[in-house]
Amino acid sequence: MHLESPIKICFSITITDICNLNCSYCHFYNRKKYINRNTVLEKEIFDIYLKFMSFFYNKNNDYDVQIRFSGGEPLCVKEKLFDFSNAVFNEIGIKPYVLTNGVELNADVINNAVKNNISRFVVSVENPFSVFRGSTHPQMILEKIKQLSTTSLPINLGVCLIDNENFDKISDIASYFYNEVYELPSFLEVTFQDYVTPTDNQLNSLTNELEKIISKYQNINVAFDFFDYTVPELNHSNGNIYIIELDLNNSREISYDESTYEAFFNERLNSNYPFINCEEKDCFLFETCNRFKWVWKDKKKDFCRFKKAVYLAYYNYYYKEKI
Numbered sequence: 001m002h003l004e005s006p007i008k009i010c011f012s013i014t015i016t017d018i019c020n021l022n023c024s025y026c027h028f029y030n031r032k033k034y035i036n037r038n039t040v041l042e043k044e045i046f047d048i049y050l051k052f053m054s055f056f057y058n059k060n061n062d063y064d065v066q067i068r069f070s071g072g073e074p075l076c077v078k079e080k081l082f083d084f085s086n087a088v089f090n091e092i093g094i095k096p097y098v099l100t101n102g103v104e105l106n107a108d109v110i111n112n113a114v115k116n117n118i119s120r121f122v123v124s125v126e127n128p129f130s131v132f133r134g135s136t137h138p139q140m141i142l143e144k145i146k147q148l149s150t151t152s153l154p155i156n157l158g159v160c161l162i163d164n165e166n167f168d169k170i171s172d173i174a175s176y177f178y179n180e181v182y183e184l185p186s187f188l189e190v191t192f193q194d195y196v197t198p199t200d201n202q203l204n205s206l207t208n209e210l211e212k213i214i215s216k217y218q219n220i221n222v223a224f225d226f227f228d229y230t231v232p233e234l235n236h237s238n239g240n241i242y243i244i245e246l247d248l249n250n251s252r253e254i255s256y257d258e259s260t261y262e263a264f265f266n267e268r269l270n271s272n273y274p275f276i277n278c279e280e281k282d283c284f285l286f287e288t289c290n291r292f293k294w295v296w297k298d299k300k301k302d303f304c305r306f307k308k309a310v311y312l313a314y315y316n317y318y319y320k321e322k323i
């Protein structure tokens with residue numbers, strides 16, 4: 001993974017800590033137990049974020065900028081969501097997208113979103129064979145996508161967390177989603193508080209299952225997004241996207257002072273995506289391992305095992321194709 005030019009950045013703004021679900025794995029609440037779950041981003045902080053994002057958007061085309069709203073659940077703030085989206089569009093000229101659990105999506109929300117400069121919704125979904133406690137079954141989300149998604153306001157599948165125990169079912173999970181809405185979710189590794197080191201057998205299953213998915217969908221133009229914390233360079237057809245979190249409390253104390261923005265950005269980039277500094281020059285992935293997502297910081301050995309398991313799936317597929 002190399003920092004390509006222009007650098008792709010996604011500014012991810014947490015606009016609320018309110019949520020209408022209570023998912024057992026949610027790292028947001030696990031890390032922020034002090035939050036009351038009734039806060040909406042203050043205008044004063046949002047205005048600073050607008051200036052900060054605008055700085056990078058307008059800066060000599062060095063940055064390819066996306067903006068997204070997350071939470072909590074962004075749809076819980078009702079019309080305020082649209083105040084934020086209109087302000088982003090009017091100030092920067094970008095239509096933000098919204099990460100949501102999809103519970104509140106309905107025809108009115110979609111109509112308002114079109115009118116108020118939202119570009120799309122991205123809905124997190126559960127593994128249909130193992131729905132986490134406190135969450136919602138993906139079938140309900142799929143029905144909404146089928147009813148409400150349009151070309152003027154797409155609703156796309158977002159993250160689907162896959163734990164080690166379900167590595168051997170990923171191709172079935174992929175089929176479940178594809179058969180309903182003709183796209184695949186972003187399969188994401190479990191990290192944070194629920195992380196468990198996978199066994200060799202589980203990683204072998206992962207390789208075999210991913211190879212099945214690649215083989216089935218590669219030639220029908222379906223986008224793959226596998227384990228973005230580990231192999232981002234294999235996703236997003238034109239390279240990695242670096243996510244810069246802008247939180248509810250402006251805990252990093254960004255100010256209106258533009259002269260501080262580059263330093264802040266570099267600090268965030270290097271802390272969220274530190275350099276690996278690997279010395280294993282004989283590893284077949286040496287050229288791809290430049291930075292890594294911070295969640296692997298204390299688990300580098302597992303990072304390498306996981307990464308090799310995913311690459312092996314691609315390798316096996318292409319090797320078999322050739323012979």
Ligand code: SF4
Binds near residue numbers: 284307
């Ligand atoms: S996969 Fe691990 S061992 Fe191989 S190059 Fe990357 S960091 Fe180094």
